[in-house]
Amino acid sequence: MGQLSTRTLRSDEYGAFFDVFAAAFLDDALDTARDAYRGAFDPELTHGVFDGDELIGVAGRLELEITVPGPVPCPVAAVTAVGVKPGHRRRGVLTALMRDQLDAMHDDSTPIAALYSSEAGIYGRFGYGLATLESHLVLPRGAPFLSTVEIDDRPVRELDREQALEVVRARYPAVARTRTGWLSRTDGSWQARVLDGPNARGGLGAPRFAVHPDGYAIYRPKQEWTDRGPEHQLDVAELVAATPQAYAALWRYLLDLDLVGSVRWRKAAVDEPVLDMLVDPRAVDRRVLDGLWLRLVDVDRALMSRRYASSVDVVLEVTDRFCPWNAGRWRLRTDGDGSATVTRTQHAGHLALDVTDLAAAFLGGSTLTGLARSGRVVEHEPGTLLATSRAFATDCAPHCPEPF
Numbered sequence: 200m201g202q203l204s205t206r207t208l209r210s211d212e213y214g215a216f217f218d219v220f221a222a223a224f225l226d227d228a229l230d231t232a233r234d235a236y237r238g239a240f241d242p243e244l245t246h247g248v249f250d251g252d253e254l255i256g257v258a259g260r261l262e263l264e265i266t267v268p269g270p271v272p273c274p275v276a277a278v279t280a281v282g283v284k285p286g287h288r289r290r291g292v293l294t295a296l297m298r299d300q301l302d303a304m305h306d307d308s309t310p311i312a313a314l315y316s317s318e319a320g321i322y323g324r325f326g327y328g329l330a331t332l333e334s335h336l337v338l339p340r341g342a343p344f345l346s347t348v349e350i351d352d353r354p355v356r357e358l359d360r361e362q363a364l365e366v367v368r369a370r371y372p373a374v375a376r377t378r379t380g381w382l383s384r385t386d387g388s389w390q391a392r393v394l395d396g397p398n399a400r401g402g403l404g405a406p407r408f409a410v411h412p413d414g415y416a417i418y419r420p421k422q423e424w425t426d427r428g429p430e431h432q433l434d435v436a437e438l439v440a441a442t443p444q445a446y447a448a449l450w451r452y453l454l455d456l457d458l459v460g461s462v463r464w465r466k467a468a469v470d471e472p473v474l475d476m477l478v479d480p481r482a483v484d485r486r487v488l489d490g491l492w493l494r495l496v497d498v499d500r501a502l503m504s505r506r507y508a509s510s511v512d513v514v515l516e517v518t519d520r521f522c523p524w525n526a527g528r529w530r531l532r533t534d535g536d537g538s539a540t541v542t543r544t545q546h547a548g549h550l551a552l553d554v555t556d557l558a559a560a561f562l563g564g565s566t567l568t569g570l571a572r573s574g575r576v577v578e579h580e581p582g583t584l585l586a587t588s589r590a591f592a593t594d595c596a597p598h599c600p601e602p603f
C-alpha cells in the first residue's frame with residue numbers, strides 16, 4: 200500500500216471517480232448511467248483519497264439550499280457519492296474524506312451539511328444527527344376518504360415529459376418554501392428526479408406526470424398481471440400540492456387509476472395528510488425509516504439561520520469530537536419574531552448536549568425533551584429544557600421528499 204493523500208479532483212478524473220463510486224456500491228448496472236451523472240460531477244466539490252496514484256475513495260457534495268423553520272432557506276452542502284473501493288476499507292479513508300470535506304465547508308462558511316446514509320451507523324461519529332424521518336406507505340387501490348375530505352374537482356391531466364417538466368419546475372419552489380427540509384433544485388437534480396435509463400427504472404416504467412392546477416404527482420407504474428387480473432403498482436416519486444384540496448385530488452387520481460392494485464410512496468412524510476384522510480387507517484401499510492442526517496458545520500451560524508417558536512435565553516454546552524471549533528458554551532437568545540443570536544459565553548451551561556443532538560432537533564424532527572428522556576441531553580438549570588425544546592418545536596414533521 201502506498202502513501203494516502205487527499206485532494207479535490209480534476210475534471211479529467213470523472214472516469215476514475217465513477218469507477219470508485221460503482222465499485223463501492225457493488226453496482227454494475229450503474230455503468231449505464233455513467234454519462235447521465237457526468238453533468239452532476241463538480242470536481243472542485245469532490246474530494247478523493249489516493250493510494251499512491253490510485254483513486255480509492257470519493258465524497259462529493261452539491262451546493263443547495265434547504266428550507267428550515269422560518270421564511271429564509273439555509274445554504275446546505277448535500278453530501279453524496281461517498282464510497283471507498285472494496286479492499287481499501289477500514290483504514291481511515293472515509294475519515295480522511297470527512298475531515299477534508301468538513302474543513303472545506305467550515306472554510307467556505309456553509310452552515311449545515313446533509314446526507315442520506317446507506318448504512319445508518321456510519322455518520323454519527325462525524326457529527327451527523329438524524330434530522331428527519333420518512334414513511335414508506337402502501338395504499339390499496341380505491342381506499343376511500345372520509346366524507347369530510349374536500350377534493351378540488353378541477354381535472355388532473357397527464358402531460359408528456361417536456362410539457363410537464365416546465366409546469367412542475369415552476370410549481371415546486373413555491374410549495375417547497377412552505378415546508379421544512381425541502382431542497383432547492385438544479386438542472387442536474389431535476390434530471391435526476393426524472394432519469395429514465397434502465398438502471399433508474401429499477402423494474403418500473405418511465406416517469407409519468409399527473410398535473411393539477413394546484414399541484415402535480417410524478418409516478419412510475421410497475422406491471423403486475425396476476426391470475427385474478429391486473430394489480431399494477433404505482434410508485435410515487437413525489438406529490439406536490441399547494442392546497443389540501445389539490446393534494447386530495449391528486450391522491451384520488453392515483454388511487455382510482457384502472458388496472459392498479461396499490462400505490463406506493465417510499466419517501467412520504469411521517470405526518471403525511473393522506474393518513475388522516477382515510478376511512479380505514481389500517482388500510483395503509485406504513486414503515487417509518489431514517490431520512491436526512493444533518494451536520495451543523497458551524498453551530499452559531501446554523502442556529503441563527505432558522506426561526507424559533509418562542510423566546511428563550513439559554514446556554515448550551517456542546518460537545519463535538521470531530522469539529523472542535525463547535526465545542527464549548529454557546530448562548531442562544533431568541534427574540535419575539537423568532538430570530539436568534541448565538542454567541543460564545545463563559546457562563547455555566549444550562550443544557551449539555553452533543554452536536555448530533557442539536558442536528559436532530561434543528562429542523563424540529565426530534566424534541567430536546569425526548570432526547571433528554573433517552574439520556575442524550577442533560578438539563579443543568581431546571582426549566583431550561585422545556586423552554587428550549589418548545590422554542591425548537593415546529594408545527595409539521597420535517598421531511599425531505601427526494602434522494603440525492
Ligand SMILES: CC(=O)SCCNC(=O)CCNC(=O)[C@H](O)C(C)(C)COP(=O)(O)OP(=O)(O)OC[C@H]1O[C@@H](n2cnc3c(N)ncnc32)[C@H](O)[C@@H]1OP(=O)(O)O
Nearest residue numbers: 223279280281282283288289290291292293294314317320
Ligand atoms: C452520503 C452517502 O453517499 S452514504 C454512502 C456510503 N457508502 C457506502 O455505503 C458504500 C459502501 N461502503 C463504503 O464505501 C465504505 O465501507 C465506507 C465509505 C462506508 C466506509 O469507508 P472506510 O474507509 O472503511 O471508513 P473508515 O476506515 O474511515 O472508518 C471510520 C469509522 O467508521 C466505521 N465504519 C465504517 N463503515 C461503517 C459502516 N458501514 N457501518 C458502521 N460503521 C462503519 C469504522 O469501523 C470506523 O470506526 P472507528 O472510527 O470506530 O474505528
